[in-house]
Amino acid sequence: MQSKTTVLRESFVPRSIESIKQFLVSNMVTIMFVILSVLGYKVSGMTPFLFFMDITARISRNAFLVLALIIPVMAGMGLNFSIVLGAMAAQAVVIFVTHWGIGGLPGIVLAVALVTPLAALLGFLTGTLFNRTKGQEMIAGLILGYFAQGVYELIFLQLVGSLIPMSNPRLIMGSGVGVRTTIDLTGGLKYGLDWPGQYWGNDLLLRPTLPWTALGLSVLLALVLLAYQLRAEKRKRWSIPRMVASMVGIVVIAAWSIVQIRSNSQINWIRVPLLTWLVIGAACVGLHFFSKTKLGQDMRSVGQNRHVAAVAGIDVNRVRIKAIILSMVMAAWGHIIFLQNLGTFSTYGSHEQVGLYSAAALLIGGATVAKASIKHAVLGTILFHTLFIVAPAAGRQLFGDAQIGEYFRVFVAYGVIGITLAMHAWKHVLQSRSDAKPSGTEH
Amino acid sequence: MASNSFLKRIDLARLIIAEFFVFLCITAVALRLNLAELITSSLSRIGMWSVLVLAMLPAIVSGIGPNFGVSLGIICGLLGGLTALELAYRLDEIVQFSPGILFLMAILFSLPFALLVGVGYGWLLNRVKGSEMMIATYVGFSIVSIMKLAWVFLPFTNPEMAWPIGRGVRVQVALGNRGLAQLLNNFLAIRIGEVVIPTGLLLSGALCALLVWFFMRSQTGMAMAAAGSNPRFAQAAGISVDRQRIIGTVLSTVLGAVGILIYSQSYGFLQLYEGPMFMPFVAVAAILIGGASVSKANITHVVVGTILFLGIQVVAVPVANAFTADWSSMGEISRKIIQNGVILYALTQAGGE
Numbered sequence: 004m005q006s007k008t009t010v011l012r013e014s015f016v017p018r019s020i021e022s023i024k025q026f027l028v029s030n031m032v033t034i035m036f037v038i039l040s041v042l043g044y045k046v047s048g049m050t051p052f053l054f055f056m057d058i059t060a061r062i063s064r065n066a067f068l069v070l071a072l073i074i075p076v077m078a079g080m081g082l083n084f085s086i087v088l089g090a091m092a093a094q095a096v097v098i099f100v101t102h103w104g105i106g107g108l109p110g111i112v113l114a115v116a117l118v119t120p121l122a123a124l125l126g127f128l129t130g131t132l133f134n135r136t137k138g139q140e141m142i143a144g145l146i147l148g149y150f151a152q153g154v155y156e157l158i159f160l161q162l163v164g165s166l167i168p169m170s171n172p173r174l175i176m177g178s179g180v181g182v183r184t185t186i187d188l189t190g191g192l193k194y195g196l197d198w199p200g201q202y203w204g205n206d207l208l209l210r211p212t213l214p215w216t217a218l219g220l221s222v223l224l225a226l227v228l229l230a231y232q233l234r235a236e237k238r239k240r241w242s243i244p245r246m247v248a249s250m251v252g253i254v255v256i257a258a259w260s261i262v263q264i265r266s267n268s269q270i271n272w273i274r275v276p277l278l279t280w281l282v283i284g285a286a287c288v289g290l291h292f293f294s295k296t297k298l299g300q301d302m303r304s305v306g307q308n309r310h311v312a313a314v315a316g317i318d319v320n321r322v323r324i325k326a327i328i329l330s331m332v333m334a335a336w337g338h339i340i341f342l343q344n345l346g347t348f349s350t351y352g353s354h355e356q357v358g359l360y361s362a363a364a365l366l367i368g369g370a371t372v373a374k375a376s377i378k379h380a381v382l383g384t385i386l387f388h389t390l391f392i393v394a395p396a397a398g399r400q401l402f403g404d405a406q407i408g409e410y411f412r413v414f415v416a417y418g419v420i421g422i423t424l425a426m427h428a429w430k431h432v433l434q435s436r437s438d439a440k441p442s443g444t445e446h
Numbered sequence: 447m448a449s450n451s452f453l454k455r456i457d458l459a460r461l462i463i464a465e466f467f468v469f470l471c472i473t474a475v476a477l478r479l480n481l482a483e484l485i486t487s488s489l490s491r492i493g494m495w496s497v498l499v500l501a502m503l504p505a506i507v508s509g510i511g512p513n514f515g516v517s518l519g520i521i522c523g524l525l526g527g528l529t530a531l532e533l534a535y536r537l538d539e540i541v542q543f544s545p546g547i548l549f550l551m552a553i554l555f556s557l558p559f560a561l562l563v564g565v566g567y568g569w570l571l572n573r574v575k576g577s578e579m580m581i582a583t584y585v586g587f588s589i590v591s592i593m594k595l596a597w598v599f600l601p602f603t604n605p606e607m608a609w610p611i612g613r614g615v616r617v618q619v620a621l622g623n624r625g626l627a628q629l630l631n632n633f634l635a636i637r638i639g640e641v642v643i644p645t646g647l648l649l650s651g652a653l654c655a656l657l658v659w660f661f662m663r664s665q666t667g668m669a670m671a672a673a674g675s676n677p678r679f680a681q682a683a684g685i686s687v688d689r690q691r692i693i694g695t696v697l698s699t700v701l702g703a704v705g706i707l708i709y710s711q712s713y714g715f716l717q718l719y720e721g722p723m724f725m726p727f728v729a730v731a732a733i734l735i736g737g738a739s740v741s742k743a744n745i746t747h748v749v750v751g752t753i754l755f756l757g758i759q760v761v762a763v764p765v766a767n768a769f770t771a772d773w774s775s776m777g778e779i780s781r782k783i784i785q786n787g788v789i790l791y792a793l794t795q796a797g798g799e
Contacts, residue, residue: 146727146786146789149785157779417587421584428581
C-alpha cells in the first residue's frame with residue numbers, strides 16, 4: 004500500500020508541477036499582460052462604465068484586423084505587416100463611397116463589394132513580392148507599407164482634383180487638389196454596421212446591452228463546449244480540470260451579467276454592436292473551418308517546411324500568394340469595420356498603425372511568429388486594448404502626465420514585437436544548429 | 447565579362463534614379479531656379495547625412511546587413527550631446543567651454559554609450575542570424591520608444607533643454623545658445639558668389655570616411671570583410687565570425703553616434719523623441735542607391751548614394767513647387783517612394799533564404 008502511494012505521489016506531484024511550470028513559461032507574455040492590465044486598471048481609477056464602454060468599442064473596431072494576420076502565420080510567412088495596404092484600399096473605397104453619398108448598411112455592403120477585388124489585386128502583387136524575398140517577408144512587408152504610403156499620398160494628395168477629376172467640398176481641400184486630411188463619415192458610413200437600424204430609423208435594432216450580450220455569449224459558449232465534449236473523439240476531449248476551469252469562468256461571467264441586469268448600474272447603458280460581433284464571430288468560425296480545408300492544410304505544410312511541401316507536390320509559391328490575398332482582403336474588410344466604428348478618420352494616418360497594433364495584439368494573446376490561432380487573436384485584442392485604455396489614465400495617476408502612459412503603450416507595442424521576433428529567430432538558429440550537429444556537417 | 451559586370455553594377459533601379467536626378471537638375475536649370483541656393487543646401491544636406499550613411503558600411507561589410515537599427519547609435523550620440531550640454535551648464539560658473547571643445551566633448555561622451563550598446567546589440571544580432579534586418583528595425587523602434595520615456599525622466603537640469611513647465615527634455619534642444627549650431631558648416635566655409643561651401647562639414651565627413659577606409663585595409667578590417675562575405679570560409683580560416691560581426695556592429699553604432707552629432711550641429715537642434723525613429727531608413731536607402739546590396743558595400747557606394755539621394759531630396763521640392771503650388775507635398779512623396787522602393791528592390795535582389 005505504502006509503496007503504491009509513494010509511486011502515485013512521485014508520478015503525480017512532479018508532473019503537475021512540471022505542467023504548471025510549462026504552462027507559465029509558454030504563456031509568459033500573456034500572463035504578464037493580464038497582470039499589467041489588472042494593475043493598470045486598478046491604478047487608473049477608471050469607472051467600470053467608462054472602461055467597459057471603451058473596451059466594447061475597441062474590440063468591435065479591431066478584432067477583425069487582428070484575425071487578418073492569422074493565415075499568413077499559418078503559411079509560415081510571419082506577421083503580415085503589409086495589411087497596411089489592405090487598410091489603404093479600404094480608405095480609398097470609403098472615400099469614394101462617401102463621395103457618392105451612400106451611407107448606412109447599403110454603403111458598407113457596397114464598400115465591401117468594391118474593396119474585395121482591389122485588396123485581392125494588392126494581395127496578389129504583395130504575395131508575388133514576398134515570393135521574391137522569402138525569409139524576409141516581414142521586413143519586406145513593413146517597407147512595402149511605407150512605399151505604398153508614398154503611392155497613396157501621391158494619388159490622394161496630388162492627383163485627385165488635378166488629374167483625377169473630383170469635386171466635393173466635403174472631401175476635397177479648399178485649393179481643389181487633394182483629399183482633406185480628415186474625413187467625417189457622420190451621416191454616411193458611420194456606424195453603418197454597428198447600428199444597422201439607423202438607416203431605417205430604428206437606432207436600437209441589433210444593439211443589445213452589454214450584460215445581456217455577455218449572458219447570451221456565456222450560455223452559447225457553455226452549450227458549444229458541452230456539445231463538443233459529448234461529440235468529439237475521446238482523445239480530443241478537454242481534460243476534466245480544463246473543462247471545470249472553463250465552466251467556472253463562464254458561470255462567473257453569466258453571474259456578473261445577471262447581477263448587472265438586475266441592478267440599475269450604468270453598465271446597462273452600454274450597447275453592443277451585435278451585427279459587427281456576428282461578423283467577427285463568423286470570421287472566427289470561417290477561419291476555423293478554413294484551416295481544415297485542403298488549401299488550409301497545404302498552407303500548414305508550407306508553413307512547416309517549404310521544401311518538404313514542394314516535394315509533396317504542393318505549389319508553394321501559389322499557396323503563399325493565396326495566403327496573402329486572403330489576409331489582405333480580410334484586412335480591407337476589417338479596416339472598413341474600423342472606420343465605420345470610428346466615424347471620422349485621418350486620410351493620411353489612420354492606416355499607418357494598423358500593422359503595428361494588430362501584430363502586437365496577436366502576440367500579446369500568446370501567438371508567435373510561427374503559431375497563431377483565433378484564441379490568440381481574441382484574447383490579445385482584449386488585453387492589448389485594455390492596456391491601451393488604462394495606460395494614459397494610469398500615467399496621469401502615477402506621474403501626473405497622461406503622455407507618459409501613451410509613450411508606455413507605444414513602447415509596449417514595439418517592444419512585444421521586437422522581443423517575440425528575437426526569441427523566435429534565436430530559437431530558429433538554435434534549432435538549425437542542433438539539426439546540423441548530429442550529422443557533423445553544416446549546411 | 448567586363449561589360450557584364452558593369453551592367454550588374456549599374457543596374458536598372460540605380461540608372462532610373464540617377465536619370466531622375468539628372469532630369470531634376472536639368473529642369474531646375476531650365477526653370478531658372480536659384481541654383482546657388484540649391485547647390486548650397488544640397489552640399490550641406492549631403493554633408494549632414496554623410497556619416498550616418500557611412501555607418502551602414504561596416505554593418506554590411508561585417509555581414510549583419512544594412513543597419514536598420516542605427517537609431518541606437520543615434521540615441522547614444524544624442525545622449526552624449528545632452529551630457530555635454532548639461533556639463534557645460536553645471537560648470538558655467540567655473541569655466542566656459544568654446545564651441546569646438548564642447549562638440550568634441552559631446553562626441554567623447556557618446557562613445558562609451560555607443561561602445562556598450564554596440565556590443566550588446568552585436569551580441570543580439572549574432573543570435574538571430576538570418577533575420578537581422580527585421581530584428582534590427584524593431585529593436586530600433588523599441589529603443590526609440592522607450593527613450594521617449596527616458597527623455598521625460600532623465601535628470602537633466604539645464605534650462606536650455608528642459609521644458610519651461612512640466613518635466614522632461616524638450617522635443618528639440620537648440621544648439622545655437624552655445625555656438626554649436628553650424629559649427630562645422632562655418633568652419634573654413636568658402637563663399638563663391640552666392641554658393642557657400644560648408645568646408646568643415648564636408649571635411650569631417652571625409653575624415654570619417656578616410657578613417658573607415660584605413661580600417662577596412664587593416665588586418666581587422668580584412669578579417670571583418672572575410673567574415674561578412676563568406677562566414678564558413680572565414681571560420682575555417684580561424685577568424686571568429688561572431689566577433690567580427692560585433693566589431694562591425696560597434697563601429698556602425700559609433701559612426702551613428704558621431705553622425706547624428708554632425709547632423710545636429712548643421713540642423714541646429716538635437717531632435718529627441720520621435721526624431722531618430724525613421725532616420726535609419728534614409729541612411730539604408732542612400733547606401734543602396736549608391737550601388738550597395740544588402741551584403742556588399744564600399745566607400746564609393748556611400749559617396750555616390752549620399753550625393754544622389756540627398757541631392758534629389760533637395761532639388762525635388764523647388765522643382766515640383768515651380769510647376770504648381772498645389773504640388774507642395776511632392777518632395778516628401780517622392781522621397782518616400784524612392785527610399786522604400788530602393789530598399790524593396792534590394793530585398794528582392796538578395797534572393798531570400
